[in-house]
Amino acid sequence: MKKRKVGILLFDYVDVLDFTGPAEVLSLTANNKMEQAVTLYKKNLLPTRPFQVFTISELGTAIKTHSGIKVTPDFSIDNSPELDILIVPGGPLRAVQSIVKKQKIKDWIVKHRNIEYICSVCTGAYILGGTGLLDEKKATTHHLALNNLQEVYPKIRVISDRRVVHDGNLLTSGGVSSGINMAIYLVEQILGKTASERIATTIEFLSR
Template sequence: MKKIYLLILLALIGIKVSLAQPSAQTDPDIYVCGPCNGSCDNLQFDKPGKCPHCGMVLVKTKLSDFKKQLALKPVTICFYLQDGVEVLDFAGPMEVFIAAGFNVFTVSKNYKPLRAQTILFVTPDYTVDDAPPADILAVFGGDTGPGVIDSTVIAWIKKQKVQSYFSVCTGAFILGKAGLLDNLTATTYHLQIENLQKAYPKTKVLANTRFVDNGSVITTAGISAGIDGALHVVEKLRGRAYARGVAEAIEYDKWVPENGLVINK
C-alpha cells in the first residue's frame, strides 16, 4: 500500500513538473538588433549574429523585455534653438535621441532661419507660438544673452508642462533665467562655472562634472558632454543596455555612465 501511495505522489510531482516546463518556455532568450532607429529595431532573431538589415551586432535579451520596450510610449523632445547656438551642443544629443527612436522637433522664437555658430543655417519646425507639447525641453549653449533669449522666450519656457528639462553647455543660463535652477545643483561649460554661480547664487554649480541629474532637471558641461547627458537620459528611460546600444550605433566609445552626478537616486 505504501508503494502505491509513493507511486501516486511521484506521478503527481511529475505532472507538476511537466506543467511548469512549458511556462518557462514562454519567455525564451531572443536576439535583437541594437537600437539604430530603423525598422529592424522591431525584429527578433533566434540566434546570435549580425542584423541582416543594418549590420549591427545582435543583442541577447528576454522576449518579455523586448515586448516591454516595443510597448513603451515614444518620447518627444523639444529642442529650443537660438541664433548663435553651438552646433555640437544640439547636434550631438540630437544624434543620440534619434538613434534611440525618440521624436525630436526644433523650436525657435520665429520661423526665420537661425545661424548656428556663424556657418550653419537651421530652419525651425515650430515657433514658441505654435510648438506642440513635449516630454522633455532641451536648451543649448552658444549665444544665450538677453538679446537672444528675451522675456518672450523665458515666458514660453515657464509655460511648458514637460516631464524634465535638459541643458547643454551655457544652455544652463537659459534654465537659470527661467528660475528652473533655483535650489538645485548644476554644471555648465568649464569657463562659465563662476559666471553661472554669480548669476544664480541659489544654485550650487559644480566643475569637472559631465552632467548633473536633479531628477526633472539635467544640466551638462560643455559641447561634447551633451552626448553623455543625452545617453544618460536614454539610460533613465530605456535602461543601460539600450543606452549602450545607442552609443555603439553612433560609434561613441567614450561614454562612461558614472562620470555624471545623479542626485537622489
C-alpha cells in the same frame, strides 16, 4: 511604449554640436537590437522609434549658428507640439545673455516646468538660470563658465566635477560634447542601461 516628443530650442549663434549631438543620439535610439540595425540601413527612421526630435525657435524662422551654418527650425514657440523633453543648448555668452532678456522665451520654458525632463547643454544653463528653474538646484555648465554662472545665479548649486548633473526633472551638462553624454544618460533613465549602451556603441561614443 510611449514615444517621447523632444523639442530642442534654437536661437542665433547657438553652438551646432550642442543641439545636433543630443538630436543624433535620441533620433537614432532604437527599442531593440534588430531595430537598431534597421535604423542604420534605412533612409527613413522607423515609426516605432522611442524619441521624436524636432527643433523650435522663437519665431520659427531660420537661425544662424555660431559657426555660420543656417538652420530652419521645425516650429516656433507658438505652434510647437506638446513636449515630454525640452533641451536648451548653449552658445557664446553674448548669445545666451540675449535669450535671457527675452521674457517670452523664458515664460515658454517655465510653462514646461512639469514635463518629464528639461535639459541644458553647455551655457544653455544660463538660459535655464534666467527662468529661475535652477534656483536651489544642482547644475553644471562649460568648465570655463562655471564660476561666472555661480556669480550670475548665486542660488544655483554649481557642480564642477560632473559632465551631467541630474536634479529632479532637470538635467544640465558641461560643454559642447557633454550634450551627447546627457542624451545617453536620458536614454538610460527612460529605456534602461542596455539601450543606452547600444546607442553609445552605435555612434561609437566612449561615454565618460
